[in-house]
Amino acid sequence: MAVKQLDALGIKCPQPVLKIAAMLPDMKAGEILEVVADCPTFEKDVRNWCQRLKKTPLWFRDEGGGKVRCQIQF
Amino acid sequence: MSDKTNEKNKLETLEKRVQELEKENAGLKATLEQEAQEHEKVSMDLAIGLSEAFVVLQKISQGDFSVRASEDVENELLARLGVVINRTNDALSAAKAQTQNMIKELATPVIRVWDEVLVLPLIGTLDSQRAQHVMETLLERITKDGARIVILDITGVPYVDSLVAANIAQTMEAVKLVGAEGMLTGIRAQVAQTLVKMGVKITGVETKSNLAEGLKEAFRRLGVKAIQEKQPGD
Known part of the structure; x- marks a missing residue:
């Protein structure tokens, strides 16, 4: 199964989370979305979003320079 | 300071x-x-x-x-x-x-063609769900209208297999139980051949080649005489 990519660099929360939400119609159950963002509250917001929407955050990786990458299973 | x-x-x-x-x-x-x-x-x-x-x-x-x-x-x-x-x-x-x-109503258009005579012309495939609905609607109308004769016309049913035949037989049996007489019309040649080849039998049901023949038989049983008017110039 291909991992879908989402670039949310340069936008502030909650816009990255809204971009993830906008992907919902294209994501089937079990599919994985990889997101990269540089908003300081990105990880906290994504975790919060995943908890509320019952999605699984697989991992978060600090890539330096404020950049955080994560994968979410829908 | x-x-x-x-x-x-x-x-x-x-x-x-x-x-x-x-x-x-x-x-x-x-x-x-x-x-x-x-x-x-x-x-x-x-x-x-x-x-x-x-x-x-x-x-x-x-x-x-x-x-x-x-x-x-x-x-x-x-x-x-x-x-x-x-x-x-x-x-x-x-x-x-x-x-x-x-869709359900259109799938089971029960028509009262004469006092005590109902016709149900079926069009399209007849699966178990639809057959069940046909039976329910027909029995309800027989009771409501006090019908004595019910003609089930299957001219528009393209395919009849053993399951459909069993459904038709059951419907006709149920028609008898509520006090009406059932008749099956419109068995097309191809359908008849299929039924014979498959060894399917629809027993205890009177059959007629087409709806017109079925109606004639219904009128005969009711003692109704259908008179064809003469066309001008005849």
């Missing part, structure tokens, strides 16, 4: 002012932080609320009308969005139910 004392007083006044400004600054900073936190909370609530609305709309678009959007939420915009989504969902659900009812 010496210059030195004056300088000292000025310095003290300035120090006091600096302290006041620092205090004011700290207050403003705290207010800003609080506002930023509130702004972040509202933004996230909006983002999550919109995400939930997306999920509900996605399910509705897939034909699942059992889902409901949250209407009882703090944010008024999201609450209104929830109300609109639920109203749309209810309207779509009602339209779907209405269409299904219409």
Whole structure:
């Protein structure tokens, strides 16, 4: 199964989370979305979003320079 | 007062002012932080609320009308969005139910062609679900109209297999049980051949080649004479 990519660099929360939400119609159950963002509250917001929407955050990786990458299973 | 004392007083006044400004600054900073936190909370609530609305709309678009959007939420915009989504969902659900009812009615058009004579012309495939609906509708109409003869015309049924034949036989049996006589018309040559090849038998049911023959037989049984008017010039 291909991992879908989402670039949310340069936008502030909650816009990255809204971009993830906008992907919902294209994501089937079990599919994985990889997101990269540089908003300081990105990880906290994504975790919060995943908890509320019952999605699984697989991992978060600090890539330096404020950049955080994560994968979410829908 | 010496210059030195004056300088000292000025310095003290300035120090006091600096302290006041620092205090004011700290207050403003705290207010800003609080506002930023509130702004972040509202933004996230909006983002999550919109995400939930997306999920509900996605399910509705897939034909699942059992889902409901949250209407009882703090944010008024999201609450209104929830109300609109639920109203749309209810309207779509009602339209779907209405269409299904219409299809059901069209699938079983029971026609009263004469006093005590009902005709049910079937068109299209006859699966178990439809056969069950045909039986229910027919029995209901027989009871309601006090029908004595029921003609089931299958001219428009393209395919009859053993299951469909069993369904037809059951329907005819049920017709007898409610006190009416059943008749089967319109078995096409191809269908008849298939039934013979498959060894399927529809027993205990009177059959006629077409609906006209079936009607003639029904009138004969009721003692009704059908007279054909002469055309002008005959």
